[in-house]
Amino acid sequence: MDITEYIKLVFTDYTLRTITLGTAILGAVTGMLGSFAVLRKQSLLGDAISHAALPGIAIAFLITGAKDSNTLLIGALISGLIGTFWIRGIVTKTHLKSDTALGLILSLFFGFGMLLLTFIQKQPNANQAGLDKYLFGQAATLVESDVWLMAIVTGICLIVMLTFWKEFKILLFDADYTQTLGFNTKFIDILITTFIVLAIVLGLQTVGVVLMSAMLLAPAAAARQWTNSLSVMVFLAAIFGAFSGVFGTAISASQNNLSTGPVIVLVAGVFVIFSFIFSPSRGLLFKQIRFIKNRRDLELHKTLAFMHHIAETHEDISHPHAIKLLNNFQGYTRSTLQKLVDKDYVELNGNMWSLTKTGFETAANLYTKQSTEDE
Amino acid sequence: MSNAQIEIQLIASIVAVACAIPGTFLVLRKMAMISDAISHSILPGIVIGFFVTQDLNSPLLILLAALTGIITVVLVEYIQKTGLVKEDTAIGLVFPAMFSIGVILIAKNANDIHLDVDAVLLGELAFAPFDRLLIAGTDVGPKSLWVVGTILLITITLLILFFKELKISTFDKGLAASLGFSPAIIHYGLMSVASVTTVGSFDAVGAILVVALMIAPAAAAYLLTTDLKKMLALAIGFGIFSAIFGYWVAHWLDASIAGSITTVLGLVFLLVYLFAPLKGVIAVMYREKQQRTEVSLLTFLLHLKNHDELEERHVNHLREHINWQKVRAKTVLDLAKKTI
Numbered sequence: 001m002d003i004t005e006y007i008k009l010v011f012t013d014y015t016l017r018t019i020t021l022g023t024a025i026l027g028a029v030t031g032m033l034g035s036f037a038v039l040r041k042q043s044l045l046g047d048a049i050s051h052a053a054l055p056g057i058a059i060a061f062l063i064t065g066a067k068d069s070n071t072l073l074i075g076a077l078i079s080g081l082i083g084t085f086w087i088r089g090i091v092t093k094t095h096l097k098s099d100t101a102l103g104l105i106l107s108l109f110f111g112f113g114m115l116l117l118t119f120i121q122k123q124p125n126a127n128q129a130g131l132d133k134y135l136f137g138q139a140a141t142l143v144e145s146d147v148w149l150m151a152i153v154t155g156i157c158l159i160v161m162l163t164f165w166k167e168f169k170i171l172l173f174d175a176d177y178t179q180t181l182g183f184n185t186k187f188i189d190i191l192i193t194t195f196i197v198l199a200i201v202l203g204l205q206t207v208g209v210v211l212m213s214a215m216l217l218a219p220a221a222a223a224r225q226w227t228n229s230l231s232v233m234v235f236l237a238a239i240f241g242a243f244s245g246v247f248g249t250a251i252s253a254s255q256n257n258l259s260t261g262p263v264i265v266l267v268a269g270v271f272v273i274f275s276f277i278f279s280p281s282r283g284l285l286f287k288q289i290r291f292i293k294n295r296r297d298l299e300l301h302k303t304l305a306f307m308h309h310i311a312e313t314h315e316d317i318s319h320p321h322a323i324k325l326l327n328n329f330q331g332y333t334r335s336t337l338q339k340l341v342d343k344d345y346v347e348l349n350g351n352m353w354s355l356t357k358t359g360f361e362t363a364a365n366l367y368t369k370q371s372t373e374d375e
Numbered sequence: 376m377s378n379a380q381i382e383i384q385l386i387a388s389i390v391a392v393a394c395a396i397p398g399t400f401l402v403l404r405k406m407a408m409i410s411d412a413i414s415h416s417i418l419p420g421i422v423i424g425f426f427v428t429q430d431l432n433s434p435l436l437i438l439l440a441a442l443t444g445i446i447t448v449v450l451v452e453y454i455q456k457t458g459l460v461k462e463d464t465a466i467g468l469v470f471p472a473m474f475s476i477g478v479i480l481i482a483k484n485a486n487d488i489h490l491d492v493d494a495v496l497l498g499e500l501a502f503a504p505f506d507r508l509l510i511a512g513t514d515v516g517p518k519s520l521w522v523v524g525t526i527l528l529i530t531i532t533l534l535i536l537f538f539k540e541l542k543i544s545t546f547d548k549g550l551a552a553s554l555g556f557s558p559a560i561i562h563y564g565l566m567s568v569a570s571v572t573t574v575g576s577f578d579a580v581g582a583i584l585v586v587a588l589m590i591a592p593a594a595a596a597y598l599l600t601t602d603l604k605k606m607l608a609l610a611i612g613f614g615i616f617s618a619i620f621g622y623w624v625a626h627w628l629d630a631s632i633a634g635s636i637t638t639v640l641g642l643v644f645l646l647v648y649l650f651a652p653l654k655g656v657i658a659v660m661y662r663e664k665q666q667r668t669e670v671s672l673l674t675f676l677l678h679l680k681n682h683d684e685l686e687e688r689h690v691n692h693l694r695e696h697i698n699w700q701k702v703r704a705k706t707v708l709d710l711a712k713k714t715i
Contacts, residue, residue, distance in 0.1 A: 044408050
């Protein structure tokens with residue numbers, strides 16, 4: 001299947017269109033809210049919440065006996081929130097650290113959810129099949145109403161985020177200052193957390209409990225590399241998230257036996273790796289290049305200082321010396337010498353070099369600067 | 376109790392002990408989430424190991440999968456060292472990616488391997504007694520019993536041999552390094568043990584229960600004691616209790632054993648969290664309330680010292696002056712009467 005054909009199919013085929021739209025919206029909203037989670041150092045909260053949502057789904061099913069995705073999601077939301085606030089209770093009330101609290105809630109709630117799921121499976125109710133799609137998610141089960149729900153929640157998120165933008169931002173970077181300014185930090189905090197839980201719960205049906213945390217983190221972590229501004233980061237994260245959704249769906253649709261959730265996560269992972277390496281200011285590649293450049297500069301200066309050292313002993317500073325003299329000196333290479341010539345510090349004449357006047361002065365200044373710094 | 380039931384409980388208890396030991400150190404070292412990361416990211420290792428060996432209990436598979444766990448730890452540390460993201464983000468990025476690779480590997484080769492992602496995550500303890508180990512034709516017990524038993528033996532040996540080193544490096548890294556113990560070796564040693572334990576237990580109890588068995592008993596024990604040896608003993612005790620009690624709950628409900636053991640663990644933790652004598656929520660709240668009353672008493676005494684007029688000393692006056700509610704004023708007054 002080539003690309004144009006696929007794009008045409010996205011617009012005509014109902015299922016594919018729904019899934020593509022759904023994953024794109026999901027990616028956007030999780031990317032957006034994930035930025036806050038990452039910056040608040042709550043990256044793993046997403047993982048804990050998504051696992052903690054499982055018993056809620058099972059209990060909602062046990063109570064209503066119906067598989068309506070909206071009721072199940074409300075159950076997931078409630079149990080996700082209970083999990084979140086219990087984590088907070090453990091961290092504030094006891095001396096257990098947040099990682100322990102997260103791991104506890106994650107595994108305990110998930111185990112309880114599994115107990116309920118297996119219990120449900122043994123019940124004589126034909127309706128129960130398919131509950132386990134919430135474990136790994138099944139994008140293929142998305143229908144138009146699900147996409148509408150996602151779109152509406154995303155809209156609400158966007159409105160709330162724009163209204164409370166200033167408060168969110170200030171709480172993010174300086175919580176104590178926010179409190180002294182008289183903002184109700186608890187309320188803002190709960191608001192952000194609730195929306196993060198909401199975004200996670202929305203994604204459960206599509207990518208599932210286990211992989212949801214990556215949807216939250218990966219776009220935000222990728223976006224963080226490109227900017228230092230919160231608004232740009234949130235915007236970029238939303239775009240990365242949406243594209244991971246679209247590409248992931250495309251790849252999994254074009255192959256057999258590929259579930260959508262893991263592919264979306266891997267696509268988001270590729271975004272992260274790309275950002276880690278190629279981001280201009282923070283990326284590993286440019287950092288390495290800067291590092292090498294700095295080292296070259298240092299070597300250049302060392303060579304120049306060494307030449308100055310030799311030239312000092314002669315009356316005529318431009319007295320030529322053999323290149324061999326530099327051999328036992330590590331900073332020297334052909335290219336550094338050539339660079340010095342380019343900068344007009346040194347003149348080359350066959351196998352001999354001599355310092356120019358500018359070169360001598362620069363080297364002398366280099367030396368004095370160093371010596372004053374040393375003192 | 377039938378033979379199979381005893382074997383299941385034995386396996387569950389051994390797994391609980393094998394998990395509680397590294398779990399205690401993970402909780403103390405604030406690395407509890409690493410166990411979650413390892414438990415997810417061993418999936419590709421298990422799948423690849425299964426391609427090679429075709430046997431879920433083969434030692435080679437366990438080693439391969441444990442290696443994936445260690446690779447995860449190294450990757451997380453590498454990403455963290457670049458300074459691009461925080462440690463928790465690094466964990467959150469690595470393990471879902473590894474897990475996705477595992478899921479895709481399984482899905483792509485669904486016809487060739489009898490591996491189910493559900494089984495890896497949840498395990499099926501009920502089937503463990505059916506897979507017997509035969510040595511020279513004689514039945515010597517379930518395979519997974521031997522696997523987790525060996526792992527437990529190794530863990531206990533290492534614990535006894537390196538207890539001092541582990542203790543020092545857990546509580547004071549700097550001191551350990553200055554005494555000449557390499558923190559890196561101990562760190563990776565612990566990680567290897569955690570990986571091997573996770574892999575060895577996943578097939579019996581599933582990846583998520585491994586996390587629960589590592590963290591929950593240790594966390595509950597941590598709320599009860601500040602002594603490392605006592606904490607280890609308590610964690611092991613909680614683990615075994617939950618394993619056996621959880622089995623019977625599952626038996627009664629006819630549901631997943633792993634799920635019910637986790638639920639029992641959750642209840643144990645909840646009880647300890649609420650009622651621990653010194654660090655439980657109720658104890659903390661009671662202590663806070665007492666401290667508040669004591670401060671109030673001091674305020675009241677100061678108030679008495681500063682005002683000599685009779686009207687200032689009326690109980691109702693306290694309400695307007697220090698802004699106390701009637702009940703509160705009464706408690707403080709009673710206390711004051713008692714102490715004087």
